[in-house]
Amino acid sequence: MTGESDRPGSEADLEKVEAARKVMERAIWRLNILEYVILAGALLMAFVGGALVAWVLRAAWDLPFRLTWAVSSLLLFIVPGGSVYLRELRRGTRSPTPDSKSEPKDPNG
Numbered sequence: 001m002t003g004e005s006d007r008p009g010s011e012a013d014l015e016k017v018e019a020a021r022k023v024m025e026r027a028i029w030r031l032n033i034l035e036y037v038i039l040a041g042a043l044l045m046a047f048v049g050g051a052l053v054a055w056v057l058r059a060a061w062d063l064p065f066r067l068t069w070a071v072s073s074l075l076l077f078i079v080p081g082g083s084v085y086l087r088e089l090r091r092g093t094r095s096p097t098p099d100s101k102s103e104p105k106d107p108n109g
Contacts, residue, residue, distance in 0.1 A: 046077035053068065053072040
């Protein structure tokens, strides 16, 4: 004897799928918020680091503070961010296919 909840596509299965979908949406939303918080923290650190670099360079070589601050802040934000972005692009283009996981390729042939 099978009950109503044992059949595929039953009301209980649909409720479980809907609950799992809601949990996934909430987790994705929280991760997106966390990503923006980390990005804002990195931007703040780039501004502070750029100000420190500009202060040191102004004292050492009498460079203009605002211009040095702007350039160094941009470099401190763009260079690491660009390297992470390029690494993710490379990782995305080299994603293995399901066939390549099951059979290792022979380097000699």
